[in-house]
Amino acid sequence: MSRSSTPGPQPLVRVGDDFEDEYPGASALATECYANLVRAGDLLLGLHNRQTSDQYQLSPSGRGVLAVVDGAGQPLEPTVIAERLMVTTGSMTSLLDNLEKRGLVRRLPHPEDRRKLLVDITADARAIVDELLPSMHARERDVIGAALTAGEQRTLLRSLAKVQRAAADARSAPPPDGAGRRRGPGSEDGPPNPGGN
Amino acid sequence: MSRSSTPGPQPLVRVGDDFEDEYPGASALATECYANLVRAGDLLLGLHNRQTSDQYQLSPSGRGVLAVVDGAGQPLEPTVIAERLMVTTGSMTSLLDNLEKRGLVRRLPHPEDRRKLLVDITADARAIVDELLPSMHARERDVIGAALTAGEQRTLLRSLAKVQRAAADARSAPPPDGAGRRRGPGSEDGPPNPGGN
DNA sequence: TATTGTTATACTCTATAACTATA
DNA sequence: TATAGTTATAGAGTATAACAATA
Numbered sequence: 001m002s003r004s005s006t007p008g009p010q011p012l013v014r015v016g017d018d019f020e021d022e023y024p025g026a027s028a029l030a031t032e033c034y035a036n037l038v039r040a041g042d043l044l045l046g047l048h049n050r051q052t053s054d055q056y057q058l059s060p061s062g063r064g065v066l067a068v069v070d071g072a073g074q075p076l077e078p079t080v081i082a083e084r085l086m087v088t089t090g091s092m093t094s095l096l097d098n099l100e101k102r103g104l105v106r107r108l109p110h111p112e113d114r115r116k117l118l119v120d121i122t123a124d125a126r127a128i129v130d131e132l133l134p135s136m137h138a139r140e141r142d143v144i145g146a147a148l149t150a151g152e153q154r155t156l157l158r159s160l161a162k163v164q165r166a167a168a169d170a171r172s173a174p175p176p177d178g179a180g181r182r183r184g185p186g187s188e189d190g191p192p193n194p195g196g197n
Numbered sequence: 198m199s200r201s202s203t204p205g206p207q208p209l210v211r212v213g214d215d216f217e218d219e220y221p222g223a224s225a226l227a228t229e230c231y232a233n234l235v236r237a238g239d240l241l242l243g244l245h246n247r248q249t250s251d252q253y254q255l256s257p258s259g260r261g262v263l264a265v266v267d268g269a270g271q272p273l274e275p276t277v278i279a280e281r282l283m284v285t286t287g288s289m290t291s292l293l294d295n296l297e298k299r300g301l302v303r304r305l306p307h308p309e310d311r312r313k314l315l316v317d318i319t320a321d322a323r324a325i326v327d328e329l330l331p332s333m334h335a336r337e338r339d340v341i342g343a344a345l346t347a348g349e350q351r352t353l354l355r356s357l358a359k360v361q362r363a364a365a366d367a368r369s370a371p372p373p374d375g376a377g378r379r380r381g382p383g384s385e386d387g388p389p390n391p392g393g394n
Numbered sequence: 395t396a397t398t399g400t401t402a403t404a405c406t407c408t409a410t411a412a413c414t415a416t417a
Numbered sequence: 418t419a420t421a422g423t424t425a426t427a428g429a430g431t432a433t434a435a436c437a438a439t440a
Contacts, residue, residue, distance in 0.1 A: 011361040012354065026334035030341035033350050034241055036357040041238020043364035044231055051372045061430070078399065091431055093400055098429085115398040115439045134375020137223035142373055144227035147363035148356055153230050156356050157209065159349055160233040164208040166344035167240035175248045176339055178331020256406065275422065288408055290423055295406085312416045312421045 013039055025179035037163065044143070048136050056128050061085065061095055063132075066104065066121055070129045075108060075118035104128070210236055222376035234360065241340070245333050253325050258282065258292055260329075263301065263318055267326045272305060272315035301325070 013035040019028045052058045058066070064085045069076055082092040096119060099105040104125040110116035121129070144153060210232040216225045249255045255263070261282050266273055279289040293316060296302040301322040307313035318326070341350060 011358045011365065023331050023334045025338070026331070027338040027342065029347060029350050029354075031334055031337045033341045033345070033353055033357075034337040036354060036361070037234070038238045038242045040357050040360050040364065041235045041242075043361055043368075045235045045238075047364060047367055055372065059429070079397095087430085088432060089399060090401085090433075094430080097400095110398095113398085113440070117399075130378050130380075131375065134220050134223070134378050135372050136375070137220045137228055138373040138375045139367065140228045140231040141222070141224040143363045143367050144230045144360065145224065146366070147359040148230070150226060152356055153226050155352065156230055157226070157233060159345055159353050160230075160237050161208045162344035163237050163341065164233070164240055166340045167237065167244060168208065169343070170244055170336065170340050171240075175252065175332050176335040178328065178333070178335045181327050181331050183327075258407065276420095284407085285409060286422060287410075287424085291407080294423095307421095310417075310421080314422070 012036055022182055023178070024182065047139060047143070051135065051139075052132065056132065058128070061087070062099055062104075065095055065099060065119075066125050066129055067133075069105070069119060069121045070126065075120040077110070077116050078119055079116075081119060099125075209233055219379055220375070221379065244336060244340070248332065248336075249329065253329065255325070258284070259296055259301075262292055262296060262316075263322050263326055264330075266302070266316060266318045267323065272317040274307070274313050275316055278316060296322075 013032060015028050015031055015035075016022075019031070020026055049060050052060070052063045056063075065081055068081050068084050078092045078096060079089055082089050085092075087095070096105060096107065100107060104122055106120050106122060108118040108120055110118050148156065210229065212225050212228055212232075213219075216228070217223055246257050249257070249260045253260075262278055265278050265281050275289045275293060276286055279286050282289075284292070293302060293304065297304060301319055303317050303319060305315045305317055307315050345353065
C-alpha cells in the first residue's frame with residue numbers, strides 16, 4: 001500500500017563517494033556494514049522497547065529484570081540479576097525499588113544467609129511476561145520472516161557469529177590509530193554522516 | 198593469551214531446544230537472527246561509544262552533535278541538529294550547554310533571524326573529530342574485515358537492507374498478537390533468556 | 395575481615411510545559 | 418499568531434562511595 005513513486009526512506013546508511021579519499025585506509029564497504037548493523041539492531045530493539053513501554057510502562061531495564069527472573073524459573077539474588085544485566089548493585093536497588101512499588105517484584109528474605117535477598121516476580125508480572133514474550137517472538141518471526149528466507153537467515157546468523165567474535169576480540173584491544181583525514185571541500189550539505197551515531 | 202581449552206564466550210545468543218514448544222508459532226531461527234542482530238549492533242556501537250567516552254569524555258549524544266555539525270560543513274540551527282538527532286529542542290539546549298561549557302561548540306547569532314542561532318564547532322572539537330573519525334573507521338575496517346570476506350560483507354549488506362525495510366514497516370503496525378505460551382517445567386537455570394534484552 | 399544490599403549523592407539524557415524574544 | 422530557543426521541572430538510568438547488617 002502506497003509508496004510506489006517516491007524513493008521512500010533509504011533503508012541503508014551509505015557513505016559518500018569520496019569516503020575512502022577522506023579517510024585513507026578506511027573501507028567504505030566495512031563502514032557500511034558496521035553502520036547498518038548498528039542501525040538494524042537499533043531498529044529491531046526499538047520495536048520491542050516501544051511496545052514494552054507503550055503497553056506496560058516498563059523500561060528496558062525493568063523488562064530485563066522481569067525476564068531474567070522469569071527465565072530463571074525461581075527467585076534470584078539481586079547480585080545475580082545485576083550481573084546478568086551488567087549493572088551495579090546500587091543501580092539494581094533502584095530498579096527493584098521501582099518494580100516493587102508497582103507490585104511487579106517481591107523481596108523475600110534469603111532462607112540461608114540473612115545478608116541476602118531473593119527477588120521473585122508477582123502474578124501481575126507473570127501475566128505481563130506471558131503476554132509480552134509471545135508477542136515479541138511473533139514480531140521476530142514476522143519481521144525477519146518478511147525480510148529473509150530461511151537460507152538467508154542461516155547465512156546471516158553465521159556472519160553475525162563471526163562479527164560478534166571479532167567485536168568481542170576488539171573489546172580488549174586498544175583503539176586503532178586512524179590514518180588521518182583529508183577534509184573534502186566544505187560540503188554544503190553533509191553526507192549522511194557515519195559518525196553521527 | 199590463554200583461553201585455548203575452555204569453550205570461550207558463546208558468540209551467538211541461542212534459544213533453548215524447547216523454544217518453539219514454549220512459544221507456539223514462534224520461529225527459533227528468526228528469534229535468533231533478531232536477538233543476534235541486536236546484540237551485534239550493541240557490541241559494535243559499544244566499541245565506538247567506549248572509545249569516545251574514554252578518550253574524549255564525550256557522550257554518544259555529544260558526539261552526535263559534533264558529528265552532525267562537522268558533517269554539515271557549516272554552522273547549523275539548534276532545531277536542525279535536534280531533528281537529525283531525534284531529540285527535542287529542550288534536550289538540545291542542554292546538550293549544547295554542556296558542549297559550550299567545554300569549549301566544543303559556539304552559539305553564534307543568526308544573521309537573518311534574531312530568534313535563531315547558528316551552532317558551530319570550535320577548533321578543539323575539530324581536532325577531536327579529526328582524530329576520532331579516522332580511528333572509528335579504522336576499527337570498522339578491522340573488525341568487519343577480520344570477520345567477513347568482501348563477498349560476505351556484500352551479502353550481509355543486502356540482508357540488512359531487507360531487515361531494515363521490514364523493521365521500518367513494522368514500526369507503523371500494531372504489535373502482533375502472540376499465540377500464548379506453554380510454560381515449560383520450571384527450568385532450574387533459565388535458558389539464555391531471549392527477552393532479557 | 396569480607397560480603398550483601400542500601401543509602402546518599404551526583405551526573406547525563408530525556409521529556410513536557412511555560413516563557414521570552416522575536417517574526 | 419507563530420516560531421526559536423530557554424528555563425523550570427521532572428523522572429529514568431547509571432555510577433561511586435560510605436554504611437549497616439551479617440557472615
